[in-house]
Amino acid sequence: MTENEARTERLKELYPRMVEWRRYLHRHPELSFQEERTSAWIAGKLREMGCEVREGVGGHGVVAVIRGGQPGPNVALRADIDALAIQDEKTCDYASTVPGVMHACGHDAHTATMLGIASLYRSIAPSLKGERRLLFQPAEEICPGGAIRMIEEGVIDRIDAIYGVHLWTPLQYGTVATRSGPFMAATDEFTIRLTGKGGHGGLPHNAIDTVVAGAALVQALQTIVSRNVDPLSPAVVTIGSFQAGASGNVIAEQCVMKGTIRSFDERTRQLARKRFKEIVAAAPAVYGASAELEFREGYPALVNDDGEAGRFFRVAAGLFGEEAVKESDPVMAAEDFAYYVQRTKGCFMFVGAGNPECGAIYPHHHPRFDIDERAMLRAAELMTAMAENFVAESA
Template sequence: MSTLTLNSAIEGVREDVINWRRHFHQYPELSYHEAKTSQFVYETLESFGNLEVTRPTEYSVMARLIGSQPGKTLGIRADMDALPIEEENSFNFISQTPGVMHACGHDGHTAMLLGTAKILSGMKDHIKGEVRFFFQHAEEYFPGGAQEMVDAGVMDGVDYVIAAHLISTLEFGKIGILYGPAMAAPDGFHITIKGKGGHGSAPHETIDSIAIGAQVVTNLQHIVSRNTDPLDNLVLSIGKFVGGEAANVIANSVEISGTVRSFDLKFRDSMPVLMERVLKGITEAHGASYEFEYLCGYRPVINNDEVTKVIEDTVREIYGDEAIDFPKPQMAAEDFSAFQQKAPSSYFIIGAGNKEKGIVYPHHHPRFTFDEDAMEYGVKIFTNAVFKFLL
C-alpha cells in the first residue's frame, strides 16, 4: 500500500471523523449505558462494507476485516463511555445530556477508530490477515468493559493489540511512546472506624472515632514512605473521610476511602497486610474497632517492547523524530490491561493540548476538550501500523 494512497484516504475521512466525534460529544452515555452510542457505531460500521460486525456484549461492538490473503491478526481498541460531569464548555456541540459529558477523550477515540475502519474496509485486497476493531464500553467504571469483551472471546486468535489515548496535557504534534509500564493498577479500599459517640463537652466519656481516624490517615502514609522501597512506584491516597453530624457531637463512627496505585501486583499481597496492621494497632490502642475492605482494580498496563517499537517506528516514519516523546508512566488506570493478558500489545498517547486554542484543561474537568486535529494523527498511525504488523 503506497503512502500516497493512504494519505489520500486519510484526508478523505477527516470531516467524517470530526463529525462523528461531535455527535458522540453531544450525546454522551455513562459506563454500561452506551446503548445509543454502540448502536450508532454498529450501523456506521455496517455502512462501510467488507466488515463482519457483531455485538460481543450488550454495549460493545466488534468489526472484523478479513484480508484477501492469510496472515496475522491485529486488534485495535477504542473506548466509548462518558463521565458523570456537568459540562462547562461553550462550543456549539456541548453535551445535551444533563450531568454527563465526554471529559476524557473517548468520543475522539471512537471517532478515530471509525475513521480507521472506514479507510481499511476499502483496502481489503491489500490486507494480509485480519484487523479487528474493538469498540469497548465501560472503561471508566470497574470491573470494566474490556474484561467482558475478552471473556466473550474477542481476543481469540489475536496476535497483537494496540490502543491510543488523546491527552490534553501533552502538546499537539507529540506522540507519547511508553516501553514497559504505562498505567498503574488502581486498587481501592474502604475503612470504617467504630468508636463511641457522645457530647463534645465530655470527650472522656467517648471513643473519638474522628481523632482515631485522623491518626489512621497519617499513619497509612508511613506505609509508602517507611515500609516500601523508595524506588518502587507506589501511591496511597485518601479521597474520602466522612464522620459526624454536628459541631458539638463526637461521632460514633467515620468512613475512610482511598486508592492504592502501583505497577507491581506484588503490592496486592503486601498492602492489605500492612494497612490492616496500622488499623489494628491504632484502634486497639484507643479502644475502638474497625472494618476494612481492600478491592483489587484493573491490572497495570505494561507495554510489550516489540509491539511498542513498531508504533515508534511508524510515528518516526510519518512525523519524524521530533514528534516522539517518551513520557513517564502514569499512575492513572486503564482497563486495556485486560486485552494485554491475551496478546503482546502497546498503548500510546497522542498529544491533543493546544494553549493557543485555549485547550489547557486536564482530563475529567468540566471544561476538558482536545484539539480535533490530533485525531488525524491517531487515524494515520493506526492505518500505517496495520501494514507494518500484517506484513
C-alpha cells in the same frame, strides 16, 4: 505514494466526519456500563459502512470485523466509549446535553477515530492481509472495567497483536509517546467504614471519636509508601474522600473513607495491599473504634511489549518525524488495556491532544476538558500504521 501516505490521504478525507461523530458523541455521553445508545449508534454507523458487526459483547461492547482479501496475521485495535459523572462546564455547541455526564477523558474521540479506521479498512479490505478487528469497549473508567468481559467473550481469540491509543492533553498536539515495560499503574480501590460511639462534643470521655481515629488512620496509611515500599519502586496511597459528622458540637459515630492504591510492580502492589490491610485492622483499635474494609482489586499495571514499543518508535518517527516522538514517563493513571497486553503482544500509545490555541489546556477528568480534534487524525494514522507494519514484518 507509499501505503502510509495513501492511508493518510484517505483518513484526511474522513477527518471531517470524525469531527462530526466525535461532537455527536460529546453531546450524548453515557456512563460506564450504561452505554446502550452509544453502542447502538456505533453499530449503526459500522453497518452503514458495510462492516461485519457483533453487538452486546461483554455488556455494551461492539466489535467490527474486516476480513482482508489475502491470508495473514490478525490485528485488533481498541477504542473505549464511556463517559464520566462530571458536569460539562464548556459553553461550545457540542457541550454535553446530559446533566452531570460528560466525555471528559476523550473516549468520544477514540470512538470517532475508530469509526474513521473502520471506514478506511472497509475501502481497502481486498488489499489487506489477515483480519482487522476493531473493538469498541465499554466501561473503561470504572473497575472491573469492560475489557476483561470482552476478552472472556473471545474478542482477542486468534489475534496476533493489539494496539490502542489515548489522546492525551498533557502532551501537546503534534507529539506522540509511549514507553516499553510498565507504562500505566496497577490500581486497587477501597472503602473503610469506622464505627465508634457518638456523643456530645463537650463530653469526649463518654464517646469514641471516629474523626480522631480516622485522622490517625489516614496518617498511618501514609507510612506504607514512606516506610514500607522500596523507594525505587513507585507507589501511591490516596484517601480521596473522608466523610464524618455533620455538626461541630457532636462527636461523629461513623467515618467513611474512600481511596486508591497505585503501583507498577506486582511485588510492590502485594506489599502495599498487605500493609494496608494490617494497618486498617490495627490502627483504629488503638482509639477504640472498629473498622470494616471493602477492598476492590482494580486493573493490573499496563506493561508494553519491548518489541512493540520499539515498533512504535520506528513507525511514529517515519510518520511524524523524530522530533514528534517522545519517550513517556510512567503514568500513575490506570487503564484496562492492561488486560489485552497481558494476553497478546501489543502497545498502548499516547497521542498529544493539548493545544492552548483551541482551549485544550485542561487535564483529563476536568469539567472543561477538551482536545485538539486534529489528534484524532494522528491517532488513526498511528494505529493503522502500527497494524500494517506488524503485518508487513510478520510476512
